[in-house]
Amino acid sequence: MPEQKSPAKGEAVSRARIRDAAIRLFGERGYPVIGMRxxxxxxxxxxxxxxxxxxxxDDLLLDIVVTGITAFIDVIQPVVDADLSPDQKMREAIRAHLGVLAQQVEQTRVTFHQWQYLGPESRAKAVEIRQKYEDLFVQIIDEGVASGAFRDSGHHRLPVLMIAGILGSATEWYRPEGRDSAEEMADAIVDQVLLGLQQAA
Amino acid sequence: MPEQKSPAKGEAVSRARIRDAAIRLFGERGYPVIGMRxxxxxxxxxxxxxxxxxxxxDDLLLDIVVTGITAFIDVIQPVVDADLSPDQKMREAIRAHLGVLAQQVEQTRVTFHQWQYLGPESRAKAVEIRQKYEDLFVQIIDEGVASGAFRDSGHHRLPVLMIAGILGSATEWYRPEGRDSAEEMADAIVDQVLLGLQQAA
DNA sequence: CCTACCGATCGGTAGG
DNA sequence: CCTACCGATCGGTAGG
Structure with a gap:
């Protein structure tokens, strides 16, 4: 329950409490415009x-970004390692992503959109771990292209960038309280990613 | 040639010159961290x-955002009005988008990712015109769903959000100097959007 | 477009 | 976790 705005009297101000407040404030208004005050x-x-x-x-932001992205890696890595077909892996990976997103919308917003404000050293760490996240999708797509399950677009990394673009933007329009559950949302995204918009002939 | 970093002696400092410098600086490092100095x-x-x-x-940012998004509306609106099939419209709309992006990568970065820093009034104006941009894609998809050319996802606005997500993220990874021209990039995006990842059976 | 300046706020620290 | 404070920087203005 880190949602409260005013300090709970008697509860110690822990690093975790500061982190939660920072996630909310950075997520709502942006890291640079939030002051320590x-x-x-x-x-x-x-x-x-x-x-x-x-x-x-800076250290506080790095903490948020690293734990934020690690949560995604932790649930998607097992999908990549599982004994599934490429399209099943893609489906489950996107579902897993949406599941984590539903749990931590605000932290994900900070994680995906505010890391640019990290100082050079922190930023390097963030880029590295973000790369690991993207590589999971690269693996799935490479498998799919190799097996013939996926079209070969001729562009190695571009499909991943597009999927990451969709999932990253989902952070902005997904509302946990909205009509659609994370599962429904995930399935709609999976259909778009795998089948595209066009009606099969 | 608004690319120069130092002032051109003898050339007047016009509002346009300030705008160009602001686009570059805001785009590279973010609006809030750039000072007037x-x-x-x-x-x-x-x-x-x-x-x-x-x-x-704030007024400077609003100017950048409004002219930035207007450039996209100006080229996509004619596509929507043209006598084309929905999938052709989608193809041409994405091509038109990428064409503008190629001309103004930096301004688009500011336009799509920094409008959140506008003050309340400016922000309302930006949201309104951004809505007009999104509505163009809504129209294309509605037409396609109505004619049976596109799958009906059951989610009215979601396909548009996904496409906007892809195009918005393209602002971050598209490089005008890169191997792929805007046309090639656009076609790869169109294929992903219309056909999806999966190999047709 | 310069001179000279405003009050407010910034991230952070010394020493309890 | 407070007191008391640091130097630096912020967006913006009056009056030429």
Whole structure:
């Protein structure tokens, strides 16, 4: 229940509480426009006191981004390793992605759209782990192209970039409280990715 | 040739020159982290002097966003109005989009990813015109579903969000100097959108 | 387009 | 986790 806005009296201000507040604020208004004072108000301490729990604003963002993307890798890697056909893998990978997204919409927004504000060193780490995430989809597509299950577009990485584009944008329009469940949403995306828009002749 | 970084001596600092510099800086590093001092250095005047040409930072961003998205509407609207089949319209619309993107990658990056930093009033204007852009694709898809050319996903707006997601992400990975021309890129995207990944049986 | 400047806010720290 | 504070930078303005 990290949703509360004001500090819970008597509950210690932990690093985790600061992280949760930061996820919400960064996600809603963007990392650069959130000041340490906004953050300290949200958790109910004074600005300088934040530094008893975190080492810097940049470090806080890196933490959010790394744990955010790791959650996706943790659920998609098993799908890639499973004994499934390429199109089944793609289906399950997208379902797994949407499942994690539903659990952490706000963190995913920060993870996918705010890492550009990391300092050079933190940014390098974020890019590396993000690459691992993308590689999972590259593997699935390569398998599919090799087996003949997927069309060979002639562009090695482009299909992955498009799928990542869809999933990344889903972060902006998916609403956990909306009419469609994560499962329905995932199936609609899978159909678009695998079958395309056109009616089969 | 708005690519130069240092001020061209003797050339007047026009509003257009400031806009071009802003597009580059906002696109590379993000609107909130660019100061008016960065901007004034880029065009070769002192910070306060910028206000002889623009009324505010927010107004400058709004200008960039509105002209940026208008460029897309201007080329896609004729496609929607043309006498073409839905899949041909989709193909031509995506081609037209990529054509504009190729001409103004940096401005498109700002247009699609930084409008969230606009103040409330400017933001409302940006959302409105962005809606017009999305509606063009909604029209094409509705036509296609009505004629039976496209699958009916059961989700009215979702296909558009996915296509917009792909095109929006293209802004991040498309490089005008890259191997693939805008035309090739567009065709690969069209195939993905219309046919999907799966090999026809 | 410059000079000279405004009040506000920034991330972060020393020393408890 | 507070007190008290640092130097730097922010968007913007008055009056030429």
């Amino acid at each position: 906004d953050l300290s108000e949200a958790v109910g301490i004074l600005p300088g006191s934040l530094y008893a729990h975190i080492s810097s604003k | 960065d901007l004034s250095e880029a065009v070769g005047i002192l910070p306060g002097s910028l206000y002889a040409h623009i009324s505010s930072k």
